[in-house]
Amino acid sequence: xxxxxxxPPTSASPTPRQVWTRARGIALAAVLLLVGAAVIAVIRSDxxxxxxxxxxxxxxxSRAVAELLADRGVSTxxxxxxxxxxxxxxxxxxxxxxxxxxxxxxxxxxLRSSVADTGTRTVVIAPGSPSVERLxxxxxxxxxxxxxxxxxxxxxxxxxxxxxTADTGGLRYxxxxxxxxxxxxxxxxxxxxxxxxxxxxxxxxxxGAPDILYNDHLDEQGNxxxxxxxxxxxxxxxxxxxxxxxxxxxxxxxxxxxxxxxPSGWLWGTLxxxxxxxxxxxxxxxxLGPLVPEKLPVAIRASETVEGRARLYHKANARDRAAAAxxxxxxxxxxxxxxxxxxxxxxxxxxxxALSARLRANGDGQSLHTLLFGPPPSDDTALIALTxxxxxxxxEVRRP
Numbered sequence: 001x002x003x004x005x006x007x008p009p010t011s012a013s014p015t016p017r018q019v020w021t022r023a024r025g026i027a028l029a030a031v032l033l034l035v036g037a038a039v040i041a042v043i044r045s046d047x048x049x050x051x052x053x054x055x056x057x058x059x060x061x062s063r064a065v066a067e068l069l070a071d072r073g074v075s076t077x078x079x080x081x082x083x084x085x086x087x088x089x090x091x092x093x094x095x096x097x098x099x100x101x102x103x104x105x106x107x108x109x110x111l112r113s114s115v116a117d118t119g120t121r122t123v124v125i126a127p128g129s130p131s132v133e134r135l136x137x138x139x140x141x142x143x144x145x146x147x148x149x150x151x152x153x154x155x156x157x158x159x160x161x162x163x164x165t166a167d168t169g170g171l172r173y174x175x176x177x178x179x180x181x182x183x184x185x186x187x188x189x190x191x192x193x194x195x196x197x198x199x200x201x202x203x204x205x206x207x208g209a210p211d212i213l214y215n216d217h218l219d220e221q222g223n224x225x226x227x228x229x230x231x232x233x234x235x236x237x238x239x240x241x242x243x244x245x246x247x248x249x250x251x252x253x254x255x256x257x258x259x260x261x262x263p264s265g266w267l268w269g270t271l272x273x274x275x276x277x278x279x280x281x282x283x284x285x286x287x288l289g290p291l292v293p294e295k296l297p298v299a300i301r302a303s304e305t306v307e308g309r310a311r312l313y314h315k316a317n318a319r320d321r322a323a324a325a326x327x328x329x330x331x332x333x334x335x336x337x338x339x340x341x342x343x344x345x346x347x348x349x350x351x352x353x354a355l356s357a358r359l360r361a362n363g364d365g366q367s368l369h370t371l372l373f374g375p376p377p378s379d380d381t382a383l384i385a386l387t388x389x390x391x392x393x394x395x396e397v398r399r400p
Contacts, residue, residue, distance in 0.1 A: 059216040062214065065231065077239065081247075084238075091202070097111070109134055116198075138177040151184040155182055157194060319382075359396060
């Protein structure tokens with residue numbers, strides 16, 4: 001009995017061993033996921049593996065362009081911070097912005113103000129809206145992209161005329177700049193736009209697709225010719241690869257939300273996953289349908305059911321639930337005997353006065369309230385005593 005008294009008082013308190021048994025599968029999956037993410041991060045941390053990286057020999061890298069430019073005497077320098085990109089603005093420099101949509105609005109404004117009227121050629125690769133509106137004022141991106149990849153120049157730009165057909169099909173742009181040159185049109189909208197600066201020495205090139213810079217597309221169409229002419233017009237090429245770890249992405253007050261550091265695509269992707277999960281849950285719920293009662297294939301004696309449930313209560317140390325079941329059953333049996341309707345059998349205000357009037361000699365309302373509506377027993381001895389007292393009360397009420 002001493003051992004029983006030390007057990008937890010409720011059945012909703014699993015032991016540490018039970019918690020570990022239930023959670024070890026989830027913990028193992030989480031560990032494997034973390035290890036896999038770490039391995040992928042280590043593999044991708046190599047600077048020579050990245051899209052539009054002039055050091056990368058991957059199919060979507062741009063090492064081939066950088067080597068061809070080096071053969072023609074054009075030096076290529078990779079920068080990853082806005083401060084380095086702004087400092088590189090000079091008349092003898094071409095500044096290429098590889099992924100402009102990764103820049104915050106503040107970074108885009110600072111970059112534009114730094115290169116404006118410096119004589120720098122700025123080449124912006126596939127900027128979406130509103131990136132293109134900040135980096136190339138007066139220009140907007142059309143929501144629909146070009147259906148064709150290879151397009152004809154159809155413009156007076158010398159570099160485009162010499163290159164001929166090139167894989168520029170992608171984003172399309174509309175510009176109101178009076179001196180803009182529109183090239184490689186797709187359904188009358190340009191996929192390459194040249195915007196001259198007010199100084200007349202520099203310009204901004206907006207390119208709707210990065211295909212002409214990829215290693216695996218460089219030898220197709222006139223891609224190599226167009227890429228070399230756009231990037232090789234100055235002796236120095238600064239290749240700006242925006243980084244999410246750039247300190248300039250933080251607002252001036254030094255405070256930023258976690259969601260401000262995430263690209264918009266991640267937020268939309270998370271929302272889509274949540275919607276998909278909700279639809280999957282709805283589909284499974286409708287497929288399973290409501291519960292359907294079925295008859296047991298064999299008859300089970302009531303005594304076996306009571307004994308089996310009692311053993312489950314004892315194994316789970318569920319004295320509270322056992323006591324609640326005993327008291328509820330006793331109240332249900334006593335209510336008709338003392339003239340109380342069954343819906344009010346579990347209401348102390350209705351049941352206890354009727355019982356006190358029926359018993360007369362044992363009319364202590366407080367003791368009846370403790371017996372029928374009191375707290376759960378503290379140990380097995382108290383539970384057995386409660387059972388005996390409930391049986392005695394029922395016999396007393398049933399006595400003629």
